[in-house]
Amino acid sequence: MTLAPAYLFDNTGSHAAEQHRCLAAWLDPITVERLVGAGVRPGMDCLDIGTGAGSIAVWLADRVGPAGRVLATDLVPLPLPERPNLDVRRHDIVHDELPDGGFDLIHARLVLSHLPEREAVLRRLLTALRPGGVLHLLEFDAEYAPVLLAPSARAKELFERFQRAKLQAFRERGSHQGWGRECAAALRRAGFAGVEAVPYVTALTPGSPGLQLQIHNTRHLREPLLRAGLTEDELAELREILVHPDFRACSNLVHTVQGRRP
Template sequence: MDGGDERGYLLDNQQAEAGARFDALAALFDPSTFRHIDALGIAEGWRCWEVGAGGASVPAWLAGRVGPSGHVLATDIDVTWTAAGTGYRILRHDVGAEPPPGDGFDLVHARLVLVHVPQRAAALTAMVAALRPGGWLLLEEADPALQPLVSPDESGPEQRLANRLKHGFRTLMAGRGVDLSYGRTLPRLLRAAGLTDVGADAYFPITGGACAALEAATVRQIRDRLVAAGLATDGEIDEHLDNVTAGRLDLATSPMISAWGRKPLDGR
């Protein structure tokens, strides 16, 4: 298989389709993310670190919540798609390899970040260290192994083709060191990191325009690798994209596990 033991992010943010993926992910998951952050009690004056920001939707929302007396730092290893905006600062930063860019944060949030970071344990340690006593860490990661089908209602050949291509995508991800069961481990990891008041839930849409947009952008990004690895032909990929465009498929995302925990007030 092409790149069988290759490491690195499979979905290159330098590709044109990355913007479409960020827009679709924001449409699908921002409401759930914002609901969780509101439940943690975000207020004016909070200091927030958005890790692996990707697009600007989450940092912009955070800035609106914390107001001019607060502080929002948005970091990513590639800040191409994190547009500058009012109320937040952008910094290029590798959470797995560099020290945290500050401390005393009331909230540290990362969505779809750690599963792609080879140094996951170091990244988690850095995020916990950056919290003030009483501060919250919110991690959100997909768990494809919990629900491996992009088309759960596998009722015909179009759906079977969609699921076969998704299996190929996950084969490529696993070959790059992505843990396809990582999401479910988050509560345990937060407790092991010394956080308290740990909770978690899961959410995934099963159809809709944003699901279709995410699927199309993802398949376009990885089509050359799927073909090179012998996991699909160009004809099969074109057929699948036509099915997506025609609206013949109910396309799901992987379950998004959201887990949160609080740094003890004694700071230990």
């Protein structure tokens, strides 16, 4: 998804498809579990913000059925699998209008942390829900990603430098990669009721979607990583480390947060 010209992950770039694939493989099971728990059912009207490749929008469309509808939005929408109750539109959640009281459920994954206006956006989303409607967010605490096992001290140090370089690149663009641990409190300040927060952590092991995403980021984020001080040789070395059978790390903390409009 593309949130602003300076956003690091661009739907129009050559790396976008692999970025979306890794995120969906890792995060869709978590998202679906929480949305089922939130009571997504036939007939609901849903909004999926920053839909990207649309895996959750399509799941929602199938879940709410022909009596429901799903509006999937992004700054640069991609072609999504067709569903008769799925509408895909270009939309800027910061500046473009939303219908007041129009949705039973709003879903946004890894969107608001990239927006300096995130708390104002939360207040807009509150008014876009019907009374009793639910907002579901998934956000990272990307400042948490400890190495558990590495083939060498050098490997551990290089992975930690890689994580710091990514955080620096995001901060330079106004992104708050620790916001996952703060968004429940932000929902309460915005006026949401019944706020619930459930954190998840997974193991980054060779072949896992979360670790495949890290390998992909060494290429997708090549330019900002080089500007942050890593070298081409170090990125190549890092890719070898991330497929080594002795490498293990914790994923970023994945925070799923829900609140409803009173």
